[in-house]
Amino acid sequence: MHMQDQVYQESIQDPEDFWQQQAGNVHWHKKPDRALQKTTKTLKNGIKHDHWSWYPGGEISTTYNCVDRHVHNGNGDSIAICWDSPVTGLKEQYTYKQLLEEVQTLAGVLREEGVKKGDVVLIYMPMIPAALFAMLSIARIGAIHAVVFGGFSPSSLAQRMEASRPRAVMTASCGIEGSKGPVGYKSLLEEAVQKSSHKPSKTIIWQREQHRWDPVLKEDGQRNWQRLVKSARNRGLRAHAVPVKSSDGLYIIYTSGTTGLPKGVVREAGGHAVGLNFSVKYLFGIHGPGDVMFTASDIGWVVGHSYIVYAPLLAGATTVLFEGKPVGTPDASTFWRIIEEYKVNTMFTAPTALRAIRREDGDNDYFEQIYGNRGGLRSLRALFLAGERSEPSIVQMYQKLLAKHCAGGAVVVDNWWSSESGSPISGIALSAAAGQEFASPHRHEPLAIKPGSAGKAMPGFDVRVVDDEGNEVERGNMGNIVMAIPLAPTAFTTLWEDEERFYRGYLKRFDGKWVDTGDAGMIDEEGYISIMSRSDDIINVAAHRFSTVGAIEQAITSHPGIAEAAVVGVPDQLKGHLPFAFITLTTHHHPHAAVPDDKLLKEVQSLVREQIGAIASLGGMIQGKGMIPKTRSGKTLRRVLRELLENATHGDFGKEVQVPTTIEDAEAVEVARAKIKEYFRQKGADLHKATEARAKL
Ligand code: AMP
Numbered sequence: 001m002h003m004q005d006q007v008y009q010e011s012i013q014d015p016e017d018f019w020q021q022q023a024g025n026v027h028w029h030k031k032p033d034r035a036l037q038k039t040t041k042t043l044k045n046g047i048k049h050d051h052w053s054w055y056p057g058g059e060i061s062t063t064y065n066c067v068d069r070h071v072h073n074g075n076g077d078s079i080a081i082c083w084d085s086p087v088t089g090l091k092e093q094y095t096y097k098q099l100l101e102e103v104q105t106l107a108g109v110l111r112e113e114g115v116k117k118g119d120v121v122l123i124y125m126p127m128i129p130a131a132l133f134a135m136l137s138i139a140r141i142g143a144i145h146a147v148v149f150g151g152f153s154p155s156s157l158a159q160r161m162e163a164s165r166p167r168a169v170m171t172a173s174c175g176i177e178g179s180k181g182p183v184g185y186k187s188l189l190e191e192a193v194q195k196s197s198h199k200p201s202k203t204i205i206w207q208r209e210q211h212r213w214d215p216v217l218k219e220d221g222q223r224n225w226q227r228l229v230k231s232a233r234n235r236g237l238r239a240h241a242v243p244v245k246s247s248d249g250l251y252i253i254y255t256s257g258t259t260g261l262p263k264g265v266v267r268e269a270g271g272h273a274v275g276l277n278f279s280v281k282y283l284f285g286i287h288g289p290g291d292v293m294f295t296a297s298d299i300g301w302v303v304g305h306s307y308i309v310y311a312p313l314l315a316g317a318t319t320v321l322f323e324g325k326p327v328g329t330p331d332a333s334t335f336w337r338i339i340e341e342y343k344v345n346t347m348f349t350a351p352t353a354l355r356a357i358r359r360e361d362g363d364n365d366y367f368e369q370i371y372g373n374r375g376g377l378r379s380l381r382a383l384f385l386a387g388e389r390s391e392p393s394i395v396q397m398y399q400k401l402l403a404k405h406c407a408g409g410a411v412v413v414d415n416w417w418s419s420e421s422g423s424p425i426s427g428i429a430l431s432a433a434a435g436q437e438f439a440s441p442h443r444h445e446p447l448a449i450k451p452g453s454a455g456k457a458m459p460g461f462d463v464r465v466v467d468d469e470g471n472e473v474e475r476g477n478m479g480n481i482v483m484a485i486p487l488a489p490t491a492f493t494t495l496w497e498d499e500e501r502f503y504r505g506y507l508k509r510f511d512g513k514w515v516d517t518g519d520a521g522m523i524d525e526e527g528y529i530s531i532m533s534r535s536d537d538i539i540n541v542a543a544h545r546f547s548t549v550g551a552i553e554q555a556i557t558s559h560p561g562i563a564e565a566a567v568v569g570v571p572d573q574l575k576g577h578l579p580f581a582f583i584t585l586t587t588h589h590h591p592h593a594a595v596p597d598d599k600l601l602k603e604v605q606s607l608v609r610e611q612i613g614a615i616a617s618l619g620g621m622i623q624g625k626g627m628i629p630k631t632r633s634g635k636t637l638r639r640v641l642r643e644l645l646e647n648a649t650h651g652d653f654g655k656e657v658q659v660p661t662t663i664e665d666a667e668a669v670e671v672a673r674a675k676i677k678e679y680f681r682q683k684g685a686d687l688h689k690a691t692e693a694r695a696k697l
Contacts, residue, residue, distance in 0.1 A: 116141075145251045
């Protein structure tokens, strides 16, 4: 049996023993009585459901584990944070000792400003070191942070403010989004405070030179962050680490929720520290001082919380904080530059970032020009991808690049998870034996990668595939992906002050038997998991229910001329729904028309037929650039495209569509709208003609 399978079995068969051992790798102010406790909860309406908690009786400080511990262990001079901001041209580094000094002082400031244990503090900040100081300082005094993407619209910020009722807000005078220049936060935040019925009593502002917050309104509770810190430093003010109960919240994170009110996932202190410390070593191969992790994400997203901030710091390793974008800051070679400059060992990003790089540098020509012969990327052992499905073509392309330029055996690892899970639910573990050094000659080879699959279940996550009645389907069949209780320690056990919604959102669908992940896919004979789509993105064609947006997109992007595809279902009188594709071509082609030429459409149709079957042939295809809307965390907003298309089939091209506040590029919606209009005009404003044409292909 492969070590990854063995470790997994142990975690499922004896979770108490497995997670008790892992608990020994972090510092407890008070040791827990046991690892796992199973109980039941009763909702107001009398419904009972299973509940579990990790490390009851324990008391822990996450900040102590991330910072103080390493200084006390003699690693104070190791680098904790490397900050790189290509647009401002700034770079900074902090050792663990320096980080401790920053965090102790800022925690003292927060306390003086009236923040107490158990209070919520909202963070609305760009990707600068102060944002990390803020997270760690809040945790240091036992308060709870709620990080919202910097630059979010006032209404979504107000929504999260209402929901989490923060005592204070920590923010900055501006953010810098790609090459667009500084975005002032003052008006955004002030408008949000005005909209929210809950008013935070303090707003602590980090002044950036690129764009200042002016004036700082003292009477409204606004404070200059740097001034407060300076004064605290002069007075020698410091706050020590305050332990909290294992089940106390470390942070709240709002899911990218495309509809309705945001769901506040609560991360519990004990399980989070143990589970993340385990995962960063076991799965990501980051063990301690000297190891460098670069997660190109945002602290507003769970990936940023876990793998920019907490996990590398728990391990005592170096984290690279990057205030830039995959392309445009200044170009598509930025990620590689970072890997070379900081000798990165593990990189983590979203597949959408790689697609953006591929669009600019599809043949790696530019990459080869710079890195072809100089061997600067040999430190890199793995490229982790998450956030949405990675199509095999993207995995294969970068696997080839890694094999040629990076460390021996370097791999691309698709891993699947969510805000709720806190760490990957599935993946391919780099250090298949827990705690084993990556470089050890005795290490087991990681399991083989299967492009298109997100690897195997990680320890503690008991993943199953079930039909709509909750019965398990046979291996290799598509279905709803669920998990058995308990979830692994990093995962949530409830929503912020809303147990009823937790039940409704995750347990009710299968009568409390399974936790619903909202994803559809399958597990193969060997245990590899493939995530094919969100359950609500499933397309029904002629009563065949098949979760194929992922599969169809995969077939389409196997065409070398296509860089990206988003597939949605359009209503069809005969078939119920037909798959319809939005595609972006590689830069070699410069399409002007929304309607692709017949040759391309034919080639794509035959790829879809070969790989999936005639039933999946497309009802239409639109080509264009910049028309696939994404969330800030890099997820394709298929629902928006679907709505635009549906409206178009009714001849309505102007109708407003519901655009989630988490959208990254609102302009894409208008580009898509224009492209759809052009397409329908050219096709005679009648999709059924396109359907007929499809039958002939
Ligand atoms: P969020 O909690 O907002 O980060 O979103 C979690 C969702 O992102 C999951 O439920 C999946 O639908 C999707 N997702 C994340 N990682 C992957 C992956 N590796 N493959 C496919 N879907 C993914």
